[in-house]
Amino acid sequence: MKHIQFLIIFLFVSRGLFGQITFEKGYFIDNSDNKTTVLIKNIDWKNNPTYFKYKTTASGDINNKNIADIKEFSIDNGSKYIRATVNINRSSNKVPELDGLREVNFNEEQLFLKELVSGSANLYVYENGNLMRFFYSINNEVPIQLVYKRYKKENIQIAENNEYRQQLLNVLLCENVSTASIKNISYTENSLKRIFDIFNSCNDPINYIASTSNNKLIFRIRIRPRLNNTTLDVNSTADRRLKTNFDKNISLAIGAEIEAVLPFNKNKWAILIEPTYQNYSAETEPQKSNNFSANVYNAEVQYTSIELPIGLRHYIFLSDKSKIFLNASLLIDIPFNSQVVYNGLNRPNPELSLNTSLALGFGVDIFEKLSIEARYLGKREVFASTTDDDFTSNYRGFSIILGYTLF
Missing domain, CATH: 2.40.160 (Porin)
Known part of the structure; x- marks a missing residue:
């Protein structure tokens, strides 16, 4: 245990001493819909941020913008986040923390959602620690969570509420999106991106470019x-x-x-x-x-x-x-x-x-x-x-x- 504690302390200290500050070209859109080109500190967030740091010039001062001030921000050839007030379910997927209800309880929250797919149907993700929730938006309407929940049955078996599959069947209406392709689709980034790419390509076969993923080991x-x-x-x-x-x-x-x-x-x-x-x-x-x-x-x-x-x-x-x-x-x-x-x-x-x-x-x-x-x-x-x-x-x-x- 002593060795493991020292290892963790060493890595965090080394990160603080040697960590780089990398500012890359991007933009943000404020509450007045003004778009400003800036240099954004790109830390390739694992958890969705609530603020970001930026500079107006390479030698300029470092400033902060938080979620209350910004509708959208993006880094060129990198991540894009939009602000949205959404209903999100935060129930745990960990077995000891599962409840016995199939029904989903939502909280209304203002979040930065990371855009994964952009087209006639947009796909977003929100991640915070072990929590991962996906959202969709048709024709840029307010994002809606794709519903997935694990829960315990009376016999202590683990069951799943896979309502997100029916949601996809209801909104991704295209001849190339079959019932069979959605029936067993998993609640993962790659699987969902694939089906959204198929739908967007079906709706706009000439202009739509399928998304690429860098989210791989x-x-x-x-x-x-x-x-x-x-x-x-x-x-x-x-x-x-x-x-x-x-x-x-x-x-x-x-x-x-x-x-x-x-x-x-x-x-x-x-x-x-x-x-x-x-x-x-x-x-x-x-x-x-x-x-x-x-x-x-x-x-x-x-x-x-x-x-x-x-x-x-x-x-x-x-x-x-x-x-x-x-x-x-x-x-x-x-x-x-x-x-x-x-x-x-x-x-x-x-x-x-x-x-x-x-x-x-x-x-x-x-x-x-x-x-x-x-x-x-x-x-x-x-x-x-x-x-x-x-x-x-x-x-x-x-x-x-x-x-x-x-x-």
């Missing part, structure tokens, strides 16, 4: 060879002779990184997992048990494992071709055929066990193909929590990692 796979500079200290409260400080060891390792770039906030955040094969081995100089003994002993370690870092990455774009990144990972280490051996002592040889630690990295990515990263490997306890000789350890170091993107 981007997956990348990289080969990641690395140079490790690591050391291991072993201590024991049972026998001072078992205390060992192994020398630093420079070794090669190889890993494969799978990265999922998240489809919001301008693709600045990613989830990564990176299975890596590593090996550490070292040996101490022979020494006597004490000044009056001829018994000579030494210690050696053979540490082979599969490391499994699971973490988050934040990108900071420098240009279209280069970016820097920060990683914070929880590293799960799975040793095999690994132990510390005490030659010349009648002592058990402790085996290395499953362990966790933190890893923090900073790197540069060029041309979406090549990368280099410096990674700090946090303190790692490599033994089981209890041993016969009360062994404790501190494995630590850093890595220089090269990356090549396969696809």
Whole structure:
């Protein structure tokens, strides 16, 4: 739990220290229907905003506009939001929070709705945390929510109110929109955009251009060879002779990184997992048990494992071709055929066990193909929590990692 808390704190602090302020060309329409071209701070909102920041010139001051002042705002080649007073149902989809009513209760609220499809029939979405609601508008009338609700039946089964399908059948009247195409349509962005595109293309086959979606995970796979500079200290409260400080060891390792770039906030955040094969081995100089003994002993370690870092990455774009990144990972280490051996002592040889630690990295990515990263490997306890000789350890170091993107 301590590792996870530190990981979260690190990422939020790094975001605050290194986060970019990107202002892009766009416009807003105020309550008097005046359209103003400005530079809008584009954070590629995951949750629908209630305000936005803008500048009138690149070197100008930063100003705010909130939902009470603005009817509409848009970023060129980006998101468009309209203000609407709508009836929205905010019932939860989480099983423990479901009620036993099929009926839907609405609240009247003023919201910024994100436009997904524009044509004879418009499709909008409102998102806030785990809540996602879709709205439609025919011929630019006031948006109406497409109704969907999960609820519990008397036998504790989960049921669904799929009224949105009947709503679509009532309003998307076109020969290309069949009953069968709507009957099993899911309450998801891609499915709804597809049916709205079909309807709008049917109504205006010459001028309508189907919508495109950037709301997708981007997956990348990289080969990641690395140079490790690591050391291991072993201590024991049972026998001072078992205390060992192994020398630093420079070794090669190889890993494969799978990265999922998240489809919001301008693709600045990613989830990564990176299975890596590593090996550490070292040996101490022979020494006597004490000044009056001829018994000579030494210690050696053979540490082979599969490391499994699971973490988050934040990108900071420098240009279209280069970016820097920060990683914070929880590293799960799975040793095999690994132990510390005490030659010349009648002592058990402790085996290395499953362990966790933190890893923090900073790197540069060029041309979406090549990368280099410096990674700090946090303190790692490599033994089981209890041993016969009360062994404790501190494995630590850093890595220089090269990356090549396969696809």
